[in-house]
Amino acid sequence: xxxxxxxxxxxxxxxxxxxxxxxDPAIGALVTFVGQMRDFNDGDPVSAMTLEHYPxxxxxxxxxxxxxxxxxxxxxxxxxxxxxxxxxxxxPIVLVAVASAHRGEAFRACEFVIDYLKTRAPFWKKxxxxxxxxxxxxRVSDDEAEARWRDS
Amino acid sequence: xxxxxxxxxxxxxxxxxAEELPASPESxxxxxxxxxxxxxxxxxxxxxxxxxPVLMSVNQEVADLxxxxxxGDEVAFxxxxxxx
Numbered sequence: 001x002x003x004x005x006x007x008x009x010x011x012x013x014x015x016x017x018x019x020x021x022x023x024d025p026a027i028g029a030l031v032t033f034v035g036q037m038r039d040f041n042d043g044d045p046v047s048a049m050t051l052e053h054y055p056x057x058x059x060x061x062x063x064x065x066x067x068x069x070x071x072x073x074x075x076x077x078x079x080x081x082x083x084x085x086x087x088x089x090x091x092p093i094v095l096v097a098v099a100s101a102h103r104g105e106a107f108r109a110c111e112f113v114i115d116y117l118k119t120r121a122p123f124w125k126k127x128x129x130x131x132x133x134x135x136x137x138x139r140v141s142d143d144e145a146e147a148r149w150r151d152s
Numbered sequence: 153x154x155x156x157x158x159x160x161x162x163x164x165x166x167x168x169x170a171e172e173l174p175a176s177p178e179s180x181x182x183x184x185x186x187x188x189x190x191x192x193x194x195x196x197x198x199x200x201x202x203x204x205p206v207l208m209s210v211n212q213e214v215a216d217l218x219x220x221x222x223x224g225d226e227v228a229f230x231x232x233x234x235x236x
Contacts, residue, residue, distance in 0.1 A: 035236050051235070052160050054228060057212035082235065094236050114236060122209075123235025124160035135161045138205075138232035 001077040002070070004062045006053060008085035013095060020077055020099050027076050029103040031110040033096045039089035041136070044129040051084045051093070054122035058082075065116040069098075073105040078113065082123065112149055119146040154179050154221060159230035162206065165195050175223035182208040182227055183217030205232055 001023075005011075013034055021030050037049055066078050077099040087093060096113045100106040125136040153172045163169045173179050178188045190200045200206065209228045210219045221227055 053235070054157070054159055054209075054212070054230065057209060057228070060212050061214075118236040119233065120214075121235050122159065122230060122233050124231065125234045126160070135231070136234045138234055 002066050003079050004059055004066070005079075005081045006055070006058055006084055007081065008083065011081045011083070011092060011095060013092060016079055016081065016095060016097060020079055020097055024076055024099070026101060027099045028101045029106040030097060030099045031103065031106040032098075033094075033110050033114050034092050035094040035114070036092045037087050037089050041127060041129075044131070046089070046127045046129055048089075048128040049087045050126045050128075050133075051087060052124045052126070053082075053084050057122050061121045062117065065113055065120060068116070069109045069113055072112070073100065073109045075100045075105060075109055078109070080113065080117070082117075082121075084123070115142075115145045115149065118142045153223065154185070155226045156185065157226065157228040159228065161204075161231045162199055162229055165199050167195070175221075179221060181218050181221055182210065182215055182229075185221065185227060186217070186229075206230070207232060 013032065017030060017032055021027060039046055062080055069075065069078060075098060079095070079097040081095040083093055096110050098106045098110040098113065119142050126133055127136055154175055155170065155172055157170050158166050158168060173185065179185050186200045189196045206229055208215050210221055211226055
């Protein structure tokens with residue numbers, strides 16, 4: 001019931017939500033996070049982005065995160081879709097959808113999965129600005145977001 | 153043989169994404185492999201000088217400088233991740 005997909009093509013947010021929601025009458029809550037490409041980063045306009053990943057390790061790292069979430073909360077399904085390749089502003093980059101009986105667990109597990117994905121899954125962004133292409137640096141705030149889950 | 157992979161900024165700096173090294177005491181850990189690569193000088197010495205953060209994995213699991221590496225393993229070097 002958990003599913004991890006890495007793809008170069010766009011994904012249909014509504015179709016994924018509908019598939020998850022309709023599959024099980026025990027589901028009382030479905031929380032979806034969608035990360036999309038901004039046209040601005042670190043003070044510069046960004047016109048496009050290329051996402052690279054480590055095939056094989058990416059899926060393993062994500063599966064570990066989902067296993068942890070399933071141990072921590074009572075969940076009824078997690079779906080992660082992450083795009084790689086060329087992206088433009090407004091393109092959805094990542095989707096994390098979590099189903100559970102009640103909203104509290106779905107909200108917490110969804111945030112947990114995206115926080116861990118940001119610091120543990122081997123993806124790298126390269127963005128195009130008026131000054132040329134540049135690799136995006138990892139953010140301290142992402143490490144801090146992940147660290148919160150270790151004490152709670 | 154040990155399969156070595158490089159990703160993202162490292163791949164571009166080194167001008168290669170993959171290579172193979174013979175299994176030997178000089179490739180028994182990621183730390184030993186780094187020591188071997190640095191001896192090539194140029195971008196290799198620069199990338200692994202310690203000025204920029206370099207993460208590593210062995211057989212697609214997060215590793216450190218001392219993780220054992222044996223014949224047939226896959227070792228990767230890459231910058232901190234920036235997905236999502």
